[in-house]
Amino acid sequence: MGSFLFKRIFHGLLVLWVVATLTFILLRLAPGGPFDRERKLPPEVIANLESKYHLDEPPLAQYLRYLSAIAHGDFGPSYKYLDRGVSEIIAETLPTSALLGLLALGFALALAFPAGLLAAYFRGSGIDRLCIFITTLGISVPHFILGALLIWGVALQLGWFQAGRWDHWSSAILPMVTLGAAPAAYLAALLRSTLIETFSEDFIRTARAKGVRESAVALRHALGNALIPVLTVMGPLTAALLTGSFVVEYVFAIPGMGRFFITAVTDRDYPLIMGVTLIYTALLVGANLMVDLFYGYVDPRMRTE
Amino acid sequence: MRLGMDDIAVTRTPPWRDPLLLCSLAFVLIVALAALIAPWLSPYGAAGLEARRILETPSYAHWMGTDGLGRDLLTRLLYGARVSMTVGVGTALIALAIGTIYGLLSGFKGGAVDQLMMRIVDVFYSLPDMLIFILLSLLFGRNIGGLLIALGLVSWVRFARIVRGQALQAKEFLFVEAARAMGASRRRLMLRHILPSIAGPIIVTLTFSVPSAILAESTLSFIGIGINDPYSPWGTSWGTLAQDGWRAMRTYPHVLFFPAAAIFLTILAFNFLGNGLRDWLDPKGR
DSSP states (O other), X not given: OHHHHHHHHHHHHHHHHHHHHHHHHHHXXXXXXXXXXXXXXXXXXXXXXXXXXXXXXXXXXXXXXXXXXXXXTOOOBOXXXXXXXXXXXXXXXHHHHHHXXXXXXXXXXXXXHHHHHHHHHTTTSHHHHHHHHHHHHXXXXXXXXXXXXXXXXXXXXXXXXXXXXXXXXXXXHHHHHHHHHHHHHHHHHHXXXXXXXXXXXXXXXXXXXXXXXXXXXXXXXXXXXXXXXXXXXHHHHHHHHHHHHHHHXXXXXXXXXXXXXXXXXXXXXXXXXXXXXXXXXXXXXXXHHHHHHHHHHHOGGGGXX | OOOOGGGOOOOOSOGGGOHXXXXXXXXXXXXXXXXXXXXXXXXXXXXXXXXXXTTOOOOSSSTTOXXXXXXXXXXXXXXXXXXXXXXXXXXXXXXXXXXXXXXXXXXXXXXXXXXXXXXXXXXHHHSXXXXXXXXXXXXXOXXXXXXXXXXXXXXXXXXXXXXXXXHHHHHTSHHHHHHHHTTOOHHHIIIIIIHHHTHHHHHHHHHHHHHHHHHHHHHHHHTTOSOOOTTOTXXXXXXXHHHHHHHHTTTOTHHHHHHHHHHHHHHHHHHHHXXXXXXXXXXXXX
């Protein structure tokens, strides 16, 4: 277990290093700079700015400086927000984004388990077909469309919520639904197809023959075995939640990391872009590591490997 | 990666008897045709402004109403279909080309080369694709060509994985072995024997790649970091139209509804189409 963990952590660090390097190269190659203005700045000012941010050094020196800084948790100054460093901005906005992501994940799981179970148990019935249909809708609807329609319908027309605020627990409901809808649909479909297979297996028949109650057959025997595929997709699901979050934060005007990322891209605020990219990658690597650890817990067969 | 319909197995009736599949196919063809003949369909032209007809609700003259500058919304949607279809189909083809070559090489070489090539794919696959699109679009510029390259450079990993898996299997097929025994060259083996035997899964993946690209493009345009090319003869992206509508939503919801419906229905139709094709061409699915 120890060597396995070590290997996974090493692999994660390798991914982080590759991403850091590629982002660095990419942003150096990208045309247009952070100090381009409609009216050209005088060359002296540009020279000053460049020397302040060490942009006049050779690329290799910049790269090494950058690597050693991020190793110390310092993502450098923001070109746009002059009063705050990138690390500060991330520290302020990450909790908001993380809260939104966790809420959406919880929402998705809470919806997917009953839906997947019902659809698989009553396979081929009206409930099943309804579930498949809603699932396809849920996967096809883009975040920004669902979010905009929810704001229009539920917040503006019905007046149940106030849109564009983030100061009360109820402000999180519509963003949570918007971000969680696609994962919920995806998980429900995944559970359905796994459970359909599980229900036809011998141990289910044995349990029924022994006279185990139907509810126990479905919940304890079948559902327990369907957890592994769900665990497997947790990595990609985290990635989907991360990328979904910047659209949802944009639509609902939530002060999270994703919204800062979008404005950083428009402003070409390179340190902020690189910082947020690395945090996203780190979150993803961390999620995948957790999944690997949970495997051993859920499926005893994995422990020996 | 992105979660997509291609991960979900749903069993269906034969394709020619499936009304959902036929409707989806018809819808996709209509959108494609509209994109092709947009200038002849609309009497208004993409840039036709009417200052006195700003933000009108749907009427006989303007079936979907007009936007904030008095432009006919239906005309703008028809032209926008060109952007969506070009990006969707173009990305899918670029990804197909890169991914198929990569996957064939990896699966065919095997051994250490295969391991290394698949590690690279794993890294790409585990990163959120929207993040890479955004970073790449900084490099390639925010026009339709730059976006095509950026999207294509990310989407190929799906093809690479599938083609490689199939190529590994196909290598063991008896007819491939027989061809090898008869002295067929590697090139011939790959192109004449292995590639045709894995055409089914490739076509299915191709179909699912189109809506992914349309979704990515419209999302990027909606949040204001997609195509930014106001003088392009291609028309304005549906995502940008939805963004315009989003700003006017409070009082003129129709300006949002029509572009949103166009995006949603097109993605939905391609997903249903992909589902149907998979059950038909690749019954084992995944």
